[in-house]
Amino acid sequence: MNDFKDRADELIVAGKTLYAQGMVPATSGNFSARLNDGTLAITVSGRHKGQLSGDDIMRIDVQGKPIDPQRPSAETGLHTQIYARYPDVGCVLHPHPRSATVVSRRWGDFIRLSDYELLKVFPGIISHATSMYVPIFDNDQDIGRLAKQVGAYMGENSPLFGYIIRSHGLYTWGKTVADALRYVEAFDYLFSCELQLKEA
Amino acid sequence: MNDFKDRADELIVAGKTLYAQGMVPATSGNFSARLNDGTLAITVSGRHKGQLSGDDIMRIDVQGKPIDPQRPSAETGLHTQIYARYPDVGCVLHPHPRSATVVSRRWGDFIRLSDYELLKVFPGIISHATSMYVPIFDNDQDIGRLAKQVGAYMGENSPLFGYIIRSHGLYTWGKTVADALRYVEAFDYLFSCELQLKEA
Amino acid sequence: MNDFKDRADELIVAGKTLYAQGMVPATSGNFSARLNDGTLAITVSGRHKGQLSGDDIMRIDVQGKPIDPQRPSAETGLHTQIYARYPDVGCVLHPHPRSATVVSRRWGDFIRLSDYELLKVFPGIISHATSMYVPIFDNDQDIGRLAKQVGAYMGENSPLFGYIIRSHGLYTWGKTVADALRYVEAFDYLFSCELQLKEA
Amino acid sequence: MNDFKDRADELIVAGKTLYAQGMVPATSGNFSARLNDGTLAITVSGRHKGQLSGDDIMRIDVQGKPIDPQRPSAETGLHTQIYARYPDVGCVLHPHPRSATVVSRRWGDFIRLSDYELLKVFPGIISHATSMYVPIFDNDQDIGRLAKQVGAYMGENSPLFGYIIRSHGLYTWGKTVADALRYVEAFDYLFSCELQLKEA
Numbered sequence: 001m002n003d004f005k006d007r008a009d010e011l012i013v014a015g016k017t018l019y020a021q022g023m024v025p026a027t028s029g030n031f032s033a034r035l036n037d038g039t040l041a042i043t044v045s046g047r048h049k050g051q052l053s054g055d056d057i058m059r060i061d062v063q064g065k066p067i068d069p070q071r072p073s074a075e076t077g078l079h080t081q082i083y084a085r086y087p088d089v090g091c092v093l094h095p096h097p098r099s100a101t102v103v104s105r106r107w108g109d110f111i112r113l114s115d116y117e118l119l120k121v122f123p124g125i126i127s128h129a130t131s132m133y134v135p136i137f138d139n140d141q142d143i144g145r146l147a148k149q150v151g152a153y154m155g156e157n158s159p160l161f162g163y164i165i166r167s168h169g170l171y172t173w174g175k176t177v178a179d180a181l182r183y184v185e186a187f188d189y190l191f192s193c194e195l196q197l198k199e200a
Numbered sequence: 201m202n203d204f205k206d207r208a209d210e211l212i213v214a215g216k217t218l219y220a221q222g223m224v225p226a227t228s229g230n231f232s233a234r235l236n237d238g239t240l241a242i243t244v245s246g247r248h249k250g251q252l253s254g255d256d257i258m259r260i261d262v263q264g265k266p267i268d269p270q271r272p273s274a275e276t277g278l279h280t281q282i283y284a285r286y287p288d289v290g291c292v293l294h295p296h297p298r299s300a301t302v303v304s305r306r307w308g309d310f311i312r313l314s315d316y317e318l319l320k321v322f323p324g325i326i327s328h329a330t331s332m333y334v335p336i337f338d339n340d341q342d343i344g345r346l347a348k349q350v351g352a353y354m355g356e357n358s359p360l361f362g363y364i365i366r367s368h369g370l371y372t373w374g375k376t377v378a379d380a381l382r383y384v385e386a387f388d389y390l391f392s393c394e395l396q397l398k399e400a
Numbered sequence: 401m402n403d404f405k406d407r408a409d410e411l412i413v414a415g416k417t418l419y420a421q422g423m424v425p426a427t428s429g430n431f432s433a434r435l436n437d438g439t440l441a442i443t444v445s446g447r448h449k450g451q452l453s454g455d456d457i458m459r460i461d462v463q464g465k466p467i468d469p470q471r472p473s474a475e476t477g478l479h480t481q482i483y484a485r486y487p488d489v490g491c492v493l494h495p496h497p498r499s500a501t502v503v504s505r506r507w508g509d510f511i512r513l514s515d516y517e518l519l520k521v522f523p524g525i526i527s528h529a530t531s532m533y534v535p536i537f538d539n540d541q542d543i544g545r546l547a548k549q550v551g552a553y554m555g556e557n558s559p560l561f562g563y564i565i566r567s568h569g570l571y572t573w574g575k576t577v578a579d580a581l582r583y584v585e586a587f588d589y590l591f592s593c594e595l596q597l598k599e600a
Numbered sequence: 601m602n603d604f605k606d607r608a609d610e611l612i613v614a615g616k617t618l619y620a621q622g623m624v625p626a627t628s629g630n631f632s633a634r635l636n637d638g639t640l641a642i643t644v645s646g647r648h649k650g651q652l653s654g655d656d657i658m659r660i661d662v663q664g665k666p667i668d669p670q671r672p673s674a675e676t677g678l679h680t681q682i683y684a685r686y687p688d689v690g691c692v693l694h695p696h697p698r699s700a701t702v703v704s705r706r707w708g709d710f711i712r713l714s715d716y717e718l719l720k721v722f723p724g725i726i727s728h729a730t731s732m733y734v735p736i737f738d739n740d741q742d743i744g745r746l747a748k749q750v751g752a753y754m755g756e757n758s759p760l761f762g763y764i765i766r767s768h769g770l771y772t773w774g775k776t777v778a779d780a781l782r783y784v785e786a787f788d789y790l791f792s793c794e795l796q797l798k799e800a
Contacts, residue, residue, distance in 0.1 A: 026318065026382040096389075098393060102397060118625065129739075139317055141326070141328070182648075193701055225518065226585045226589075228521070296518065298589060298592060301518075365517070367528060368518075498789060539715070541726070
């Protein structure tokens with residue numbers, strides 16, 4: 001169980017960090033991490049992400065079935081999908097940066113990020129002279145149906161570092177909680193640059 | 201009196217939170233909470249909302265008449281109106297987020313918020329596929345007259361989660377102080393998205 | 401001397417507050433307060449306003465002549481002018497909010513602030529239904545010459561709550577340090593609203 | 601070695617300051633300082649600049665060869681170039697302020713900063729009535745080749761206080777860490793003003 005406690009503590013800190021940056025307003029967003037035994041730690045549904053405590057993180061199995069008595073995030077299916085597809089992934093973060101929400105209402109099916117040095121933050125990218133396509137999926141309250149759309153895209157596009165759900169938020173993932181947090185910061189920075197370039 | 205102390209402490213924390221986010225500049229804004237005996241706790245007129253102490257919160261009755269010797273907020277009538285109409289409401293927050301002020305000078309009688317996942321923060325909203333209309337009332341130093349306008353609108357539009365006073369600020373309310381704070385965050389996020397969409 | 405220590409402590413806190421809000425970047429800005437014996441406490445030239453200590457505040461007389469051995473702010477003449485003209489003023493703050501700098505490059509000789517509830521923060525303004533004109537003076541390294549321009553305007557326009565120096569920053573003043581800080585917050589809020597209204 | 605410890609501590613604080621301002625997102629940016637014996641302290645490659653500890657700062661010689669066993673920043677050649685050319689420089693900071701990145705995608709080979717009082721923060725500038733040209737170089741993963749471009753410009757343009765690498769970030773330098781930090785703040789303020797003026 002020390003493994004659970006360690007990951008939970010990291011998710012709690014991630015929540016405080018992202019809340020301070022305005023990226024999980026109200027009780028929005030949800031976070032998870034993979035545990036050593038293959039099960040997952042995930043935020044309980046509806047909790048304030050800037051004030052998480054140990055009671056706000058619970059365990060689920062790889063299918064998303066609760067191991068602990070609480071109710072996991074309604075978007076659990078989008079988390080388990082990522083762990084199932086990418087064996088290396090140890091953390092999934094889903095914040096609601098305003099930059100992602102506004103981008104998703106201005107762009108169509110994707111936003112292209114080109115020529116930014118910060119792209120090198122993502123694994124395997126060794127030069128700014130590249131383009132990353134971040135897909136934008138229409139929001140859907142039927143998480144199973146939304147997961148199918150995402151899964152189809154994942155099957156055909158690799159590597160993938162994150163995606164946006166329209167008028168909703170960002171999903172990104174990494175080997176560790178620290179890695180995933182870095183990708184959140186990078187995406188928010190890059191989306192904000194793109195928005196500012198549209199305005200200027 | 202423990203009830204008063206608890207609610208006052210929550211309003212003090214709410215003030216620090218909103219001040220840190222720039223939502224109650226100078227000494228603007230006012231907050232209140234309903235007490236167990238049906239009376240109200242409300243901020244004393246003219247105090248700095250980021251530096252509230254117990255002395256800056258006083259009790260009034262449901263008509264807005266002071267129970268304690270201080271002078272309550274000049275906008276007390278807008279608070280008592282909300283408690284009278286909505287028996288479930290336990291807290292009213294009136295901050296001055298810049299987003300609300302700017303929105304109110306760009307939009308007409310209302311702003312429509314559509315298709316945002318964050319709308320689900322409000323009670324009873326279970327899908328992003330909806331529109332919320334937030335009314336904008338012209339500012340009026342005659343609070344009684346302004347309350348009449350608001351009351352007429354309330355009578356015809358339900359549910360209502362908040363409103364804007366033009367060039368002035370936001371009113372929102374909830375069962376608890378924590379709930380009302382969440383709605384402030386959500387409105388500020390959504391208004392800011394709408395403004396950024398106009399700019400981009 | 402307790403009076404000096406009290407005012408210096410208030411200016412130190414004001415510096416930390418304004419620095420945290422990005423309003424005194426680098427070592428910009430300068431602050432002063434009137435002491436009981438009629439002399440003034442003012443920030444020493446070139447100090448970091450977010451890291452002020454007692455050594456960074458010195459005394460000058462009403463003509464701006466140093467009483468302490470350090471060198472006062474180069475803009476001392478603009479401070480002494482305000483104390484000489486307005487006997488009630490106990491504090492002058494000169495921060496460089498970006499909003500004031502950008503406004504001064506977009507507007508001409510003044511910016512008009514109309515219909516904002518927040519205008520009621522300023523003494524004597526009891527309704528939003530008013531207009532405040534904030535004059536914008538061209539910057540001048542000759543502080544005596546600049547002071548003459550400001551003085552001429554002051555002689556003809558009353559009441560005056562603050563002014564902008566073009567591409568430079570804001571001057572505002574109040575009875576106490578707390579009052580002047582409130583006016584800084586109000587001006588920054590209102591200038592920022594006006595800028596956002598131009599963009600949207 | 602006390603000298604190393606002192607400079608390292610200053611760079612650690614600089615990292616926290618710049619991270620809090622969003623200027624070194626993810627693990628971007630790198631910092632260095634000149635030591636008394638002529639060698640340099642520089643951030644180890646890939647570290648989180650907001651969470652630097654003593655282990656994240658290492659020593660290199662003036663050619664950029666590691667003295668300590670870690671791997672220095674990939675952009676070491678841009679740091680050593682500055683120390684070689686400017687004997688007075690004691691610190692080089694390379695953050696990624698969003699303002700610099702966006703400016704570099706909107707402007708061509710340089711951005712001109714004119715008439716700002718804040719320009720007086722830079723050494724030798726005694727009036728706002730001047731223009732500073734900040735060159736913008738195209739990004740290049742070949743740091744040697746990029747350094748050659750920068751070097752050629754430096755040879756022909758003096759004084760130079762900083763430069764932008766396109767879609768990448770800002771380089772600036774000063775006698776001390778505190779000086780260089782002030783220049784970062786000033787550039788970010790001035791770039792942000794210029795961007796806001798384009799939008800408005």
